[in-house]
Amino acid sequence: MTPYEALYGRRCRYLVGSVEVGEAAVIGPNSVLYAMEKVLLIRDRLMKTQSRQKSYADVRRRKLEFHVDDWVAYELELPTKLEAVHPIFHTSLLKKEVGGPASIVPLESVSMKNSISTEDVPVKILDRQVRRLRNKEFTSVNVLWGSQSVERVIWEAEAAMKANYPYLFPSDSTQA
Template identity: 45%
Template sequence: MTNEKIELIRARLKAAQDRQKAYADKRRRPIEFQVGDYAAYRLELPPTLDGIHNTLHVSQLRKCLADEAAFVPLDDIELDEGLNYIERPIAIKDVKVKNLRNKAIRQVLVQWQHRKGSELTWEAEDEMGRHYPFLFGT
């Protein structure tokens, strides 16, 4: 009886490992190197971004599927002291009330400047009013 349970556990572990391997293999891509390759890329960054590390390992590269219309000019990008990208809301496009168990929360549909992915997101109205009062004309 104990041997049967051990075999069952081994079979289930093997199945889980095979499943994980299949998932990993789908995302894996062959990388080939030539003699003398250092497997790293050095970026040529403008002086305004000289605080950013300009070398990255080849494993960090991904195929770019961006569309040309999504191009953001470097001059339009704002960075804070920590070199984090600053997103700015442009306008409120819609308002809705989300009913929770004990209260109703007003939400606004915000259009963001240069937002990666969707440029419209639902945000809490009081949070947006506190941080961006200009959106509400105050």
């Protein structure tokens, strides 16, 4: 019994021909040529795939040079107002910034809590929809949320929004 057969409980099958272990077979020139063509085809496809993957990876890869005693992390000098933020980060977290002076947020406008979180505030209701199931109706509202310079739009349950932010719903008579 071969080690493969002992391990997997079946005989080993070869890619070229149907030769069993221990028996010899005459392989003609056509089958050898066929097998060589298949190997070349597989090798060619693997090279194309590898080249394609390398071209995708090279677009995102940046050339970084480090010397002896260089550190691969940066430490920021933050003002005392932002002392709750961890000042050290790894270079892999860096992303290319394409912007100008308009993308700089003044430090005075950033308000931090001890939990290092900011508060989103609903700005206005953009849309309203009613989803019907078999015997229930769920009303959702599309809310524009604003947090400093970031804005996002999310569907929220209308009942929860009315309970937490009643000033967004000035009169319910227009909604009915």
